[in-house]
Amino acid sequence: MIPVQGVEDQTIAVLGLGRSGKATAAALAAGGAHVIAWDDGNDTRASAEAEGMRIVDLTRDGAWEGVTALITSPGIPHLYPRPHPVIARAYALGVPVDNDIGLFFRSYATADWEGFDRMPRVIAVTGSNGKSTTTALIHHILRECGRPTQMGGNIGTGVLSLEPAHDGEVVVLELSSYQTDLARALTPDVAVFTNLSPDHLDRHGGLGGYFAAKRRLFAEGGPDRAVIGVDEAEGLYLAGQMSMAPADDRVIRVSAGQKLDGPGWSVFARKGFLAEYRKGRQAASIDLRGVKGLPGAHNHQNACAAYAACRAVGLAPREIEAAFHSFAGLPHRSQLVAEIGGVRFVNDSKATNVDAAAKALQAFPRIRWIAGGLAKEGGIAGLLPHLGQVSKAYLIGHSARDFALEIGQIPHEISETMEQAVTRAAAEAEAGDTVLLAPAAASFDQYPNFEKRGEHFTALVEALQGR
Structure with a gap:
């Protein structure tokens, strides 16, 4: 405590x-x-x-x-x-x-730190999608590299339930917009912004208020280093706000699909390779294609953000690369549950909005897609450009019929329940297919939360293995 x-x-x-x-x-x-x-x-x-x-x-x-x-x-x-x-x-x-986040930041440092050889650090991660995976990946890398570390906030342990700091420790926090919006103190050493897509808009009075809540993590305390995803306009704006000059290496720009030019510090992924550039020269390169716990371009963005944060606290590229390969991923986030007869079953129950589902749908070929639940505002029209790899959709929950109308000519059936969807998808899948749960909707019509939905999917798949 x-x-x-x-x-x-x-x-x-x-x-x-x-x-x-x-x-x-x-x-x-x-x-x-x-x-x-x-x-x-x-x-x-x-x-x-x-x-x-x-x-x-x-x-x-x-x-x-x-x-x-x-x-x-x-x-x-x-x-x-x-x-x-x-x-x-x-x-x-x-x-x-x-809130408790504000209390944490004003209480974490104590007089005991004067006796430490190395000051503790705090890395705080926010964004719309990928922040849980990025947080867990940073924590995993630090642990694998022998650095004392704790993880908390919106994932794992509540911030005030963490242990008091140890010499040289790095605390890694996932912070949601609900947490950053109100905290009266926000002073991380390294702040990470993954990306922005519409979510929780009623809570923040629109997209501008939602982004403003995320931006507070950077604007209130002024972190020593800011790791910022720049694949959206908001990230570009934030990086510009935090930077004093083009070569200001207090800002590390991150991308999941474009080469980042300029004299500053950048980390980006293209065609499955992560590259780090500093002062216009390549400093490191990592092949991400064989990292099983980080499939797809969206996870490559998470890898870039985690890599940049770990570099900001002094870890070496090869240390980070080795730790990538032992990362198993998080439950309910592109989690490989099983492979049965050449068919992969992937649980991405956390994909509760269109943007997260789009990223999951781009990560696998030949998809049998389980989707539906309690639809969010706007439905799934935004997914239409990303359905090219979907062989068939199996639609569940309250939004099943609405989703059926929205996806048009994509082969589909109304499955209603998870049991029916998994049974039908498994029966029709062929070797090389991926049965993907990426609901693009909230869970509250049939489940208390996305975790319970993902656990049900996992249990049904495990039952298939036992047959």
């Missing part, structure tokens, strides 16, 4: 008592704060109270006497589409609102 600094004898309110909320309350108490807490759920409140938390109804005006700050969980809206009533009340009373 990382005790929160600067809160001794203060009354701090915590809103939301899920995993991060409970961890935040404990870290505040460890820092000497008097913690009061609230959650909209009756059962959640009762559970927290049974664990010894002081529950106070923050919807009542009298509850705010002496409160110096409100710490809210990231899933609770603080601005769009409208602030939660408790947060709105904090605003009206002039009570500062923060």
Whole structure:
């Protein structure tokens, strides 16, 4: 646990008592704060109270006497589409609102660091797609290279549940737009921006607000190094904002499909090869085609971003290359579940939007595509240019019939359920085919989250192996 600094004898309110909320309350108490807490759920409140938390109804005006700050969980809206009533009340009373990410950045460094031989570092990763894989890959590389490291944030351990820093440690954080949007302190040593595509637009008041939330990671604290994907206009803009001159190597530009020219520092992938350029000269090259845990151009972008971040903290190219080959990938993200009779079964349940699904669809030839769920705004019309390798689609869930209309002449059938889709795809697949779960939709019509959807797909495939 990382005790929160600067809160001794203060009354701090915590809103939301899920995993991060409970961890935040404990870290505040460890820092000497008097913690009061609230959650909209009756059962959640009762559970927290049974664990010894002081529950106070923050919807009542009298509850705010002496409160110096409100710490809210990231899933609770603080601005769009409208602030939660408790947060709105904090605003009206002039009570500062923060989240656990802000508390982490103001509390991670301690006086103990004066005795360290090498200062700890923080690498923070944000973006629309690929940030979980990029975060996990950085953490894996550091571990394989013998550097002490922890991973947390939006993946793995909550930030305040991490251990206090060790000498020379590198903490790797995945940060969503929900987390970066509100944090009052954002001071990573290395900040990574993977890419941007429309997502969570209702939460951020549109695409501009969504990008602004991501941009805060770079603008608020000014990282020592910024690793920025420049395949979209927003990334190009951000790289320009962070750079003082064309040769400013505090910015490392990253691309998944174009050679990056210029005198600065760049890392890009083309035709399966990663290249690092500095001052107009090639510094390293890695063949990514044989890295089984990173299939497809989208994963090559993740590899470039992770490579650049690791170079920024002093790792050598050959160390990083060796670690690439032992990376197994993450569950639900282009995860190879099995190969049965020459047919690959790939779980990309995390592909919940059009952009992520498009990247998965471009990673494999001869695809039998399982798609559907709870459609997002705009449907899947944006996928039409990327369906050339789809032999047949098997459509499930609430959006199945709408998706059938949108994909037009692509062979398809309405499968309704995952069981039916996997059974039919497996029966019709031939050696060399890939049965790909890339839903391009949320899971909430049939599953509580994308993980459960991916786990169901995996279980069904494993059952096929047992036949």
